[in-house]
Amino acid sequence: MQSQLPIYPEQASNFAPHVDALMLFITGVCFLFALGITIAIIIFFFKYHRKTPNAVGIPTHEDSRLEAVWMIVPLILAMAMFGWGAVIYVDYRHTPKDTLDIYVIAKQWMWKAQQPNGLKEFNELHVPMGRNVRLVLASEDVIHDFFVPAFRVKMDVVPGHYNTMWFRPTKAGRYHFFCSQYCGTNHALMAGWVTVMEPSDYAAWLSGSSGGEGNSIAAGEKLFAEKACITCHLANGTGRGPSLNGVYGAQVLLADGSTVTADEAYVRESILQPNAKIVARYAPSMPTFQGQLTEEQIIALTAYIKSLQSQPVPAKGFGIAPPTGNK
Amino acid sequence: MSEHIVSPKLYVVILFALMLGTFLTVAAAVRDFGPWNIVIALAIATGKATLVILYFMHARYSPKRTQLVIVCSIFWLAILLALTATDYMTRSQRESQIAPPSIFYRA
Amino acid sequence: MSNTPPTPDELPHKHYLNATYGSGIRSWLLTTDHKRIALLYLASVTVFFFIGGVFATMIRIHLLTPRGALVTPETYNKLFTMHGVAMIFFFLIPSIPAVFGNFLIPLMIGAKDLAFPKINLLSWYIYLIGGCFVLYSFGTGGLDTGWTFYTPLSSVYSNSAVTPAVIGIFINGFSSILTGLNFIVTIHTMRAPGMTWFRLPLFVWAHYATSLVMILGTPVVAITLLLAGLERMFHLGFFNPALGGDPILFQHLFWFYSHPAVYIMILPSMGVVSEIIPTFARKPIFGYSFIAGSSIAIAVIGFLVWAHHMFVTGESAYAALTFSFLSYLVAIPSAVKVFNWTSTLYKGSISWDPPMIYALGFIGLFVIGGLTGLFLACLGLDIHIHDTYFVVAHFHYIMVGGAVMGYVGGLHFWWPKITGRLYPRSLSRFAAIILFIGFNLTFFPQFILGYLGMPRRYHTYPPEFQVLNVLSTAGASILALGYLLPMSYLIWSMRYGKVAGPNPWPATGLEWKTDSPPLTENFEVTPEVTWEPYDFKSRPDLGLETGAPLPAPAHGDD
């Protein structure tokens, strides 16, 4: 485990140890330089402090050999840094042949990924451990950037181009990924989780029931837009309805002051009988969808709302109850 | 600083050279030289520009400092064009060969 | 305390501040005196500094908690964009050149004024007009594109007031161009007899290099922003991929100027430090020609490195390798400067006057800022730290730790020349130390944040980053104090400070051979230069080590 105040993120890909070693090297060289300069300045500062008000310093003469030394030595060290960095960079850009290809699409402000078997994910990415994974990145609107600190990888997602990046996960776990190219209002919410799984788990996940979940999330997202839910339940909390980010599984504060757990039953009830439990601070303005949705569609919508669980909750405009004192 | 005065005769000669250049460049443009068309067009344009700079703008008779200014401006323009070209001319073709799956097309 | 030789009791009878050409305010607004124009700039860049500072304060308060403590995402994005635009285009770029460059270059080379005084005034008005456009944009919907204006976000998707801001920055560019042009011509043609190129103060060399960047880089960003503005106004497609344009091209064009623009900010500051250090170590600067040459080298090589801002855009690997290599080259002249400054201290007679404290603070912060540049120029490492708080920390060390520290140091060094008065010595040393500590506390944690992976421009962040963010905000409050202190005692000193006399430190430059404040014409008679730069030994007129009393004290109030 990492300590409370780590100074480097977890190492979870083939690149991470190399990048950290390079970091250590450059930090070491720079630290020695900074230390040398600082010590020299401090010594001179006190040793040559003006003795009498009229005293002048003793001129020291320009020395071309000295100047040459302090140009050439830093140059050599700089070239070492350049060379080492270049070697790692070439590795970054040289994708191996046998990759598992996953397609990633960015749009304001979410990530969609498609696994090789067509399974889709939102703000989530599942990858098998030990396999070379190649991400093909495309953007539907502005420039985004896919960044996984634990993997030490990052690549801009540029509209009109396909950029690719690759990595080999080396440690199972869940890691943050971020959008790190500023892309507008909810840039900071455009983040999610990479899950690194054992290859067998990954295979099971791809083919198993959770695969169906992935597909129903996609269907649910489509419905969310088609049925115009999206026009009120804005993710950033500025809509007429509360943002649904992070709501699933949380306590919801209702208008009458009571709270309710946002489980599947609650979501279902809220879709079919919206006025039964009104979220605090919101008007009962949602129409009922009774008779307009099939069961399958309700399940899909629920799965989609579930998938928003990991989304950051906006500062304002959500229904989640504030934490109570004893927790 | 004694000023060099260019004679009108020389100006007339330059004028004719520039006119000639204009007709040459048009004449060359309507013939097919393959990739050389652009090279010829730019070479003639550069020739014409050089004449204007050297004689009409008196660069040939100007102090070294002015000539240095001109060289610098060309040098920096070259930096802008050439270093950007290092990117565009060496872009890998691999990315464009990726066959996008259906998800890449919006419904 | 130790040295209180007699100082003049009053300011000189006639100087540029009380010279009247017509009545009050008009004599300022229509002045062509480079010294008065410098003060006009001083007032206007201070306004922008405080506007940018207020935004910065709000940003730091907002980031106290992971979910954001203060504002909505839209507002947060506007805050950091407007902070960047105000600080970079309207404070840092004009700060030292337009204030000290304007004031000092003619004085330092022994000229009566710049070569084109009217154009000088014109550039101030252009700056004001550009500034008004930008303030209009801030006031009517703000600006949320990031100061980099990346397309297609800025040209298509942003709903904020991008157009007036782009127009404002476009206009402001011409102010910068005209200033640079004026400096170059002045340094070439207006030097006093005997003021050869290698007798020029290093401040002038630094400004010559800065002016090169201004005239060669600014037009490119002007046309780029013009095209982006046209794209937004008329739905054209220069940089919009939906219409066939290439957003990466915008970045190439933008950084062709905006990377060298960093040198517009830091070179003048290096010039200031190169003046302060020999003055307060009282010995010729070590390696004069290397420091002068390194200024020019930085200006030239600085133009060859821009695409290191684009290592993760998917630019060609060959281009990335080229630009990484060239980026390392630009580190060498910067290192040369630091080594020479340090060597100048050796066997000096070092006073602990406030400008010296600022200058040494500058070296400390610039060393950290410069060395962390090596991390970012490194291809293998930049992939990870690009667009994270590591970058934010790095460029603040250069621009705030470097450029602003030099600016405030210069203010303390030349304040007696500008106003004719001294300021409280102990208080100003205290302020310098506060500034140094506050700065490090604010920005050092951000290096760690960046390596941990916190991306920049985030209004909300995962909770594990909170401790470092709180530290940074705490530092920012100390830093704010470090800026407000000098502001208040410098204003106080304008009225109540002791009279400085022509050469209080004493220093060797020509600007110190005239009254403080100087005459409108700068010198009674055109001076003739017969001495080498920073040569204290052959200057009996300074009254040092010859037994004669000092013409004026360094400072006498403690």
Next chain:
Amino acid sequence: MHRTGELYGQFETLEQQKESATLGMWIFLVTEILFFGGIFLTYAVNRHLYFTAFGVGGNMLDLRLGTINTVVLIASSFTMAMSVWSAQTSQKKWLPIFLVLTLVLGFVFLGIKYVEYKQKFDHHLIPGHAFDLTYRMNHPAPGDDPKELASERKEIEEALATEDPGNPQGGLVALNSHAQLYFSLYFGMTGLHALHMVVGAGLLIWVIKGSLKGRFSASYNTPIEVVGLYWHFIDIVWIYLFALLYLINRHLG
């Protein structure tokens, strides 16, 4: 600063003043070169990416008018050079004549440019929603040369085949979009150039006034020299614009 005759107070001698003014103008021209450099680079990259569409767009320009304009501008550069000569040799009668000739040629250039812009407007070649590369082909005006229209049609059809083979509809969308880029750049570049011409015309009017008062002579001709540098620079920009915008792909037509 006081002004003594033609000498401004910050200078010691007229020579120093002239040296400064000339150097100042040259440095200004450096910034202009880089200013145009940015848009030339945008042109170069897009032409590299969309070679066919730029060829089609370039051939829609009127080569005849473009050539005439080049000749006009070169002639005006010549008369400007002659103005400088008149000033240097104190030919106070000739100076205003050459300056006015330069100005007139400048206006002729702008007039022809206006005619060209008007044509492009009529042919729906202004970037925007109404942009249609095929407009002229489908809506021929009575005076149009049928041979020219036929070659234009042939060229567009060939271009469509390369843009998106097998999908003429998609190809047309792409071609139109990329040709719009060409025309955006065409209007941007020639528009900026024309703007410089207007500024140059203003400067010319200023020195014409001075020349009529007989202010310029062998001893003081800095303004003429400086305005001349600016005017020649505009000429140089046009020489390149002509080659890059009008002559891209003429041999295919």
